[in-house]
Amino acid sequence: MQVEQMQSPQGATIEGPLLISPQAFGDERGWFFESWNQRRFDEAVGEAVVFSQDNHSRSVQGVLRGLHYQLEPEPQAKLVRASVGKIFDVAVDIRQGSATFGQWVGAQLSAENKQQLWVPEGFAHGFLTLSAVAEVQYKARGFWNKSCERAIRWDDASINIRWPLDLLGGAEVSLSGKDAEAPTLDQAKAAGDVF
Numbered sequence: 001m002q003v004e005q006m007q008s009p010q011g012a013t014i015e016g017p018l019l020i021s022p023q024a025f026g027d028e029r030g031w032f033f034e035s036w037n038q039r040r041f042d043e044a045v046g047e048a049v050v051f052s053q054d055n056h057s058r059s060v061q062g063v064l065r066g067l068h069y070q071l072e073p074e075p076q077a078k079l080v081r082a083s084v085g086k087i088f089d090v091a092v093d094i095r096q097g098s099a100t101f102g103q104w105v106g107a108q109l110s111a112e113n114k115q116q117l118w119v120p121e122g123f124a125h126g127f128l129t130l131s132a133v134a135e136v137q138y139k140a141r142g143f144w145n146k147s148c149e150r151a152i153r154w155d156d157a158s159i160n161i162r163w164p165l166d167l168l169g170g171a172e173v174s175l176s177g178k179d180a181e182a183p184t185l186d187q188a189k190a191a192g193d194v195f
């Protein structure tokens with residue numbers, strides 16, 4: 001299992017998120033890999049992570065889910081992978097004390113590359129569906145709590161996420177009503193809705 005820290009487009013290493021590349025074992029039957037191993041994962045993250053729920057969503061090409069996060073008392077961390085298709089997965093640092101506040105990291109996660117993104121608490125998370133269909137499976141530390149849920153708009157110019165829209169094959173970006181009306185990071189900060 002390879003574990004890498006990630007850099008923002010500004011060239012800063014963002015403390016927290018990790019890009020994890022599990023080892024897959026292929027043979028004439030197909031392949032096998034451990035998508036999560038408590039001992040190896042906790043060693044990589046440097047703490048004992050107790051997950052609360054497994055989530056699984058299916059999206060068609062162009063669907064963008066995010067940028068989502070939960071505030072105290074039920075913040076969430078997520079370990080994200082695509083089990084079908086391909087997504088561009090993003091984590092945005094929304095910790096006010098962080099030197100990289102408002103900066104982001106992103107990676108293409110796919111059923112083929114089997115890579116995973118660890119998104120700690122204090123980060124907004126979202127993904128763009130690049131393949132015709134993608135299924136995203138992710139473990140969450142912290143239970144879903146609607147009253148703690150917040151969102152930041154995907155195209156906030158102050159964050160300037162370089163979503164690979166050119167890879168959508170002409171498909172339009174498709175958002176939920178909630179995401180279409182999400183506030184900017186500045187508005188969230190003014191409302192005290194950041195970490």
Ligand SMILES: Cc1cn([C@H]2C[C@H](O)[C@@H](COP(=O)(O)OP(=O)(O)O[C@H]3O[C@H](C)C(=O)[C@H](O)[C@H]3O)O2)c(=O)[nH]c1=O
Pocket residue numbers: 055057065066068069078125126127144176
């Ligand atoms: C997140 C969640 C949702 N739900 C219910 C609530 C709605 O009736 C339905 C769809 O919820 P929503 O539209 O918020 O789903 P997504 O837009 O995929 O939200 C997720 O998208 C981004 C990528 C995230 O990182 C979060 O896990 C989460 O916010 O599932 C549940 O029952 N449990 C849950 O944990």
